[in-house]
Amino acid sequence: xxxxxxxxFIYSVVLCLLAAVVVGAIYLALAHALADEPPPVAAHQVQxxxxxxxxxxxxxxxxxxxxxxxxxxxxxxLRTYSFAALLVLFAASFGIGWIVAGYVIRPIGRITKxxxxxxxxxxxxxxxxxGPDDELRQLSDTFDDMLGRLDEAFAxxxxxxxxASHELRNPLAVIRTNLEVTLADxxxxxxxxxxxxEVVERSTERMSRLVDDLLLYARNETPALEHERIDAASxxxxxxxxxxxxxxxxxxRLVWSADRxxxxxxxxxxxxxxxxxxxxxxxxxxxxxxxxxxxxxREGPWVWLAVDDQGPGIAPQDQTAVFQRFWRGATPAxxxxxRSGLGLTIVRQVVEAHGGEVKLVSALGVGSTFALxxxxxxxxxxxxxxxxxxxxxxxxxxxxxxxxxxGPT
Numbered sequence: 020x021x022x023x024x025x026x027x028f029i030y031s032v033v034l035c036l037l038a039a040v041v042v043g044a045i046y047l048a049l050a051h052a053l054a055d056e057p058p059p060v061a062a063h064q065v066q067x068x069x070x071x072x073x074x075x076x077x078x079x080x081x082x083x084x085x086x087x088x089x090x091x092x093x094x095x096x097l098r099t100y101s102f103a104a105l106l107v108l109f110a111a112s113f114g115i116g117w118i119v120a121g122y123v124i125r126p127i128g129r130i131t132k133x134x135x136x137x138x139x140x141x142x143x144x145x146x147x148x149x150g151p152d153d154e155l156r157q158l159s160d161t162f163d164d165m166l167g168r169l170d171e172a173f174a175x176x177x178x179x180x181x182x183a184s185h186e187l188r189n190p191l192a193v194i195r196t197n198l199e200v201t202l203a204d205x206x207x208x209x210x211x212x213x214x215x216x217e218v219v220e221r222s223t224e225r226m227s228r229l230v231d232d233l234l235l236y237a238r239n240e241t242p243a244l245e246h247e248r249i250d251a252a253s254x255x256x257x258x259x260x261x262x263x264x265x266x267x268x269x270x271x272r273l274v275w276s277a278d279r280x281x282x283x284x285x286x287x288x289x290x291x292x293x294x295x296x297x298x299x300x301x302x303x304x305x306x307x308x309x310x311x312x313x314x315x316x317r318e319g320p321w322v323w324l325a326v327d328d329q330g331p332g333i334a335p336q337d338q339t340a341v342f343q344r345f346w347r348g349a350t351p352a353x354x355x356x357x358r359s360g361l362g363l364t365i366v367r368q369v370v371e372a373h374g375g376e377v378k379l380v381s382a383l384g385v386g387s388t389f390a391l392x393x394x395x396x397x398x399x400x401x402x403x404x405x406x407x408x409x410x411x412x413x414x415x416x417x418x419x420x421x422x423x424x425x426g427p428t
Contacts, residue, residue: 022120022124022127023117023120023121023124024117026116026120026123026124027113027114027116027117027119027120028113028116029116030112030113030115030116030119030120031109031112031113031116032109034108034109034112035105035108035109035112038104038105038108039105042101042104042105046094046097046098046101049094049097050094053090053093053094126148126150126155126156126159127155129146129148130146130148130158130159130162133145133146134162137166142166142169142170142173143170144166145163145166145167146159146162146163147159147163148160187226191222191226193218193222194218194219194222194223197215197218197219198215198219200215201215245285245286245287245288245289246284246285246286247284247285247286247287248282248283248284248396249282249283249284249285249287249290249396250281250282251277251281251282251283251315251322251324251393252277252278252279252281252315254287254290254291254294254315254324255275255276255277255294255313255314255315255324256275256277257291258275258291258294258295258298258313259273259274259275259313261295261298262295262298262299262302262311265302266302266311269302269303269305269307270307270308271302271305271307271308271309271310271311272309272310272311273302273310273311273312273313274310274311274312274313275312275313275314276312276314276315277314277315277316278315278316278317280317281315281316281317281322281395282322282395282396283322283373283393283394283395283396284373284394284396285373285393286369286372286373289369289372289373290324290369290373290391290393292365292369293365293366293369293370293391294313294324294326294391296362296363296365296366297326297363297366297389297391298311298313298326299362300328300362300363301326301327301328301330301387302328304328304330304331305328305329305330305386306329306330309328309329309330309386310329311326311327311328311329312325312326312327312328313325313326313327314327317395320394320395321375321392321393321394321395322392322393322394322395323390323391323392323393324390324391324393325388325389325390325391326388326389327386327387327388328386328387329385329386330386330387331383331384332381332382332383332384332385332386332387333379333381333383333387334383341363341379366389366391370391370392370393373393373394374393374394375391375392375393375394376392377389377390377391377392378390378392
């Protein structure tokens with residue numbers, strides 16, 4: 020049975036049941052009233068005797084019996100007419116219910132039609148029901164919102180697959196071309212083979228970084244992040260200790276500082292990875308002899324973690340694009356080592372998953388400051404006790420550390 024038929028049937032049955040209850044109540048009340056009437060007074064019928072003028076006969080008449088017969092006849096007719104009226108009412112109400120139900124559920128038919136026309140490759144259709152703000156309108160709007168989210172997710176997935184395949188195709192093409200050239204040369208020397216092997220090694224290393232970043236990117240897109248209390252100062256200290264040796268190997272000075280009582284809620288590993296990505300970029304791009312700083316503080320309801328460098332900086336027109344997938348700068352400092360282009364994307368993804376925001380201040384030839392703004396957790400720690408991760412550098416901080424940090428919008 021279709022929902023229209025069920026609605027019409029239920030409407031008719033309910034209406035007939037109510038009518039039957041009303042008619043039954045009237046019938047019972049009438050029957051009870053007739054049964055309670057007082058017995059009639061006895062009467063006599065006087066009739067003349069034929070052929071005998073002046074002579075009459077008196078015959079007693081039983082009015083009680085006559086009245087009972089009349090009452091039963093009236094109740095019988097009432098039952099008959101009532102059943103006939105109920106049958107007519109059922110038929111009429113079923114027809115009216117069929118028409119009304121069809122009008123009411125007409126939007127459902129439109130929703131069904133649009134849903135059937137939607138395919139996985141075309142999610143641009145919308146129901147756009149209109150009309151009064153009733154339950155069906157809310158259902159239609161909810162369905163349209165869901166289609167919008169699915170359309171956006173599918174479009175993002177298609178772009179991601181295209182970009183990832185393009186990024187993987189480049190090192191594969193380099194490997195294949197170098198191997199084909201080397202194998203096609205019968206007189207290839209040991210140096211030629213070594214050079215080809217070095218090119219292949221660099222390309223495979225780049226592919227490995229890209230695959231690792233893709234896995235991390237996919238993990239951060241899922242809602243599987245931990246939610247625990249995190250001491251931001253300890254994150255800064257651990258990150259500084261981790262990158263101290265690489266910074267010294269490149270001739271850099273790494274300093275760090277953190278205020279007391281900094282706490283936020285989130286996934287410790289994910290936030291540490293975000294901070295590590297920023298430090299990896301800073302130590303890779305900063306010139307030898309310069310200073311890289313990592314610090315943490317609090318401003319109102321926000322905890323911020325910042326990484327500063329005195330590297331080449333980022334052009335103003337590129338500052339909004341650095342967080343896009345597979346974006347890589349074209350500065351000479353970056354030309355020697357091509358990365359996956361997902362590091363800053365992962366940073367933005369991690370921070371936004373924690374309800375925060377990433378901010379950038381940069382100037383060409385001066386350096387860059389990346390700030391991670393995160394919601395602060397309620398912290399009742401004693402402000403007089405220094406945080407375990409608190410550290411003041413022995414020398415004044417670099418110029419990059421003095422740049423103002425833009426707050427979250």
